[in-house]
Structure formats: C-alpha cells, structure tokens
Amino acid sequence: MESTNSIEESLSNRHPDAETVGNHLVIDKTQWCPGPHPDPHRRREGQTEYLARYLRCIQCGAEVLSEGDLPEECDAR
Numbered sequence: 001m002e003s004t005n006s007i008e009e010s011l012s013n014r015h016p017d018a019e020t021v022g023n024h025l026v027i028d029k030t031q032w033c034p035g036p037h038p039d040p041h042r043r044r045e046g047q048t049e050y051l052a053r054y055l056r057c058i059q060c061g062a063e064v065l066s067e068g069d070l071p072e073e074c075d076a077r
C-alpha cells in the first residue's frame with residue numbers, strides 16, 4: 001500500500017538538486033549535441049556528438065550555460 005503522503009514526496013523528489021541562484025531556482029541539465037565539442041581540449045577525433053551542460057530555472061524556464069548568464073529577474077509564470 002502506498003503511503004498517503006506519496007504526492008508530497010513526488011513533488012519534492014521532482015527537483016531534488018534545484019539550487020537557488022539569485023532570484024532563480026536552477027537545476028543542472030545535460031544534453032547531447034551533434035558535432036564535435038566546441039572546446040578543443042575535450043574534442044576527440046571522429047566525435048559526432050558531445051554532452052553539453054547547461055542550467056535551467058524551473059520557475060521561469062530560462063536556460064543558460066553558466067550562472068552569470070541568468071537574467072536578474074525571475075519571471076515565474
């Protein structure tokens with residue numbers, strides 16, 4: 001039998017590593033991108049795709065490559 005607080009648990013488990021950055025609540029995301037890695041140091045010969053890391057605010061949906069790129073305001077919808 002499921003416990004009665006399973007809904008609350010699933011909500012808190014949805015973004016367990018969300019981090020407050022300024023006005024935003026961001027999570028780390030990774031995504032496979034086609035092509036060789038833009039950084040030559042991490043590029044391999046014959047590479048057809050690479051894993052890119054980016055940040056996504058779960059409140060306003062902003063997606064940036066680094067925390068410094070986040071807009072000042074967080075427009076939660």
Ligand SMILES: [Zn+2]
Nearest residue numbers: 024057060074
């Ligand atoms: Zn935001």
